[in-house]
Amino acid sequence: xxxxxxxxxxxxxxxxxxxxxxxxxxxxxxxxxxxxxxxxxxxxxxxxxxxxxxxxxxxxxxxxxxxxxxxxxxxxxxxxxxxxxxxxxxxxxxxxxxxxxxxxxxxxxxxxxxxxxxxxxxxxxxxxxxxxxxxxxxxxxxxxxxxxxxxxxxxxxxxxxxxxxxxxxxxxxxxxxxxxxxxxxxxxxxxxxxxxxxxxxxxxxxxxxxxxxxxxxxxxxxxxxxxxxxxxxxxxxxxxxxxxxxxxxxxxxxxxxxxxxxxxxxxxxxxxxxxxxxxxxxxxxxxxxxxxxxxxxxxxxxxxxxxxxxxxxxxxxxxxxxxxxxxxxxxxxxxxxxxxxxxxxxxxxxxxxxxxxxxxxxxxxxxxxxxx
Ligand code: SF4
Ligand code: SF4
Numbered sequence: 001x002x003x004x005x006x007x008x009x010x011x012x013x014x015x016x017x018x019x020x021x022x023x024x025x026x027x028x029x030x031x032x033x034x035x036x037x038x039x040x041x042x043x044x045x046x047x048x049x050x051x052x053x054x055x056x057x058x059x060x061x062x063x064x065x066x067x068x069x070x071x072x073x074x075x076x077x078x079x080x081x082x083x084x085x086x087x088x089x090x091x092x093x094x095x096x097x098x099x100x101x102x103x104x105x106x107x108x109x110x111x112x113x114x115x116x117x118x119x120x121x122x123x124x125x126x127x128x129x130x131x132x133x134x135x136x137x138x139x140x141x142x143x144x145x146x147x148x149x150x151x152x153x154x155x156x157x158x159x160x161x162x163x164x165x166x167x168x169x170x171x172x173x174x175x176x177x178x179x180x181x182x183x184x185x186x187x188x189x190x191x192x193x194x195x196x197x198x199x200x201x202x203x204x205x206x207x208x209x210x211x212x213x214x215x216x217x218x219x220x221x222x223x224x225x226x227x228x229x230x231x232x233x234x235x236x237x238x239x240x241x242x243x244x245x246x247x248x249x250x251x252x253x254x255x256x257x258x259x260x261x262x263x264x265x266x267x268x269x270x271x272x273x274x275x276x277x278x279x280x281x282x283x284x285x286x287x288x289x290x291x292x293x294x295x296x297x298x299x300x301x302x303x304x305x306x307x308x309x310x311x312x313x314x315x316x317x318x319x320x321x322x323x324x325x326x327x328x329x330x331x332x333x334x335x336x337x338x339x340x341x342x343x344x345x346x347x348x349x350x351x352x353x354x355x356x357x358x359x360x361x362x363x364x365x366x367x368x369x370x371x372x
Pocket of ligand 2: 188189205206207208209210211220224225226229230231232
């Protein structure tokens with residue numbers, strides 16, 4: 001595979017070039033206009049931020065992107081899928097409320113939001129890819145049905161995958177609730193008996209007749225359970241929960257396979273914002289201090305090259321003071337250190353990128369092109 005181009009702009013501005021203008025210049029320089037957007041539904045995959053987290057991307061960027069896509073003839077919408085865990089985004093009602101709280105409304109974001117996997121995370125399409133780990137990833141229906149995928153990614157650390165960039169936003173973020181279960185768990189869900197109130201909702205909705213009440217407590221028949229995650233999605237009592245988490249290595253492999261399903265046969269383009277590089281995911285209800293200075297915005301048609309370029313830029317950056325890195329490491333760790341391995345030593349982001357490359361998602365070999 002030949003080298004991919006990754007375009008990068010720093011955060012210096014002037015009265016004639018604010019950050020929104022710079023983002024638009026960047027994506028145009030990267031060739032976004034070569035995609036035929038006319039009358040196409042464009043899923044802008046973004047993370048609206050868990051309430052309390054302030055590191056997520058500002059809606060202003062989404063608004064500028066949506067306006068650009070409309071000017072190119074597209075029909076953009078903002079989207080994300082529901083989460084597996086309880087919190088502010090585990091169903092479409094809460095998710096939309098959280099997005100509104102975080103400033104994503106039709107005025108600020110100039111675009112409507114569709115929660116990709118529906119009210120309770122059960123609205124998905126299985127996209128066959130015959131992967132080594134996932135045969136047919138369960139992708140939120142609105143994303144699966146879109147014609148074009150555009151990811152806007154907040155690049156930061158991640159406690160399970162090392163960092164969160166384009167692949168994480170696409171592979172994990174587009175998975176329906178059941179898909180997220182497949183990604184996270186090496187096994188089927190379990191029922192914590194003491195939390196189960198016997199409400200019977202999981203029993204009614206299990207399509208495989210695999211969960212039943214025994215003495216008013218849910219029990220799973222593992223001979224029948226296919227690990228779809230529906231019961232985890234529906235249980236409001238933290239009783240039906242994930243089984244043991246998968247390893248970081250396998251999780252990154254599965255995320256690559258899910259990304260392959262999301263992008264299958266679709267034009268796609270990706271923009272990552274290396275700003276507020278917090279040590280952990282925006283799914284947390286807080287964002288700890290950034291580990292490096294804000295660097296800039298990068299864009300590419302190749303999500304693997306984009307993630308590798310962003311990771312390399314973070315590696316090359318100096319470490320800031322008073323954050324999760326300096327809590328445990330001397331201040332010697334500066335330029336050239338893999339910051340994500342320092343804060344999440346059990347993660348395997350490099351293997352994830354190698355696997356993504358192996359299954360044809362892109363290349364780690366890139367040319368970084370500066371855009372003013
Ligand atoms: S939905 Fe949860 S609380 Fe209700 S029966 Fe199932 S496991 Fe128990
Ligand atoms: S994971 Fe799916 S198949 Fe298994 S018990 Fe839950 S709802 Fe039923």
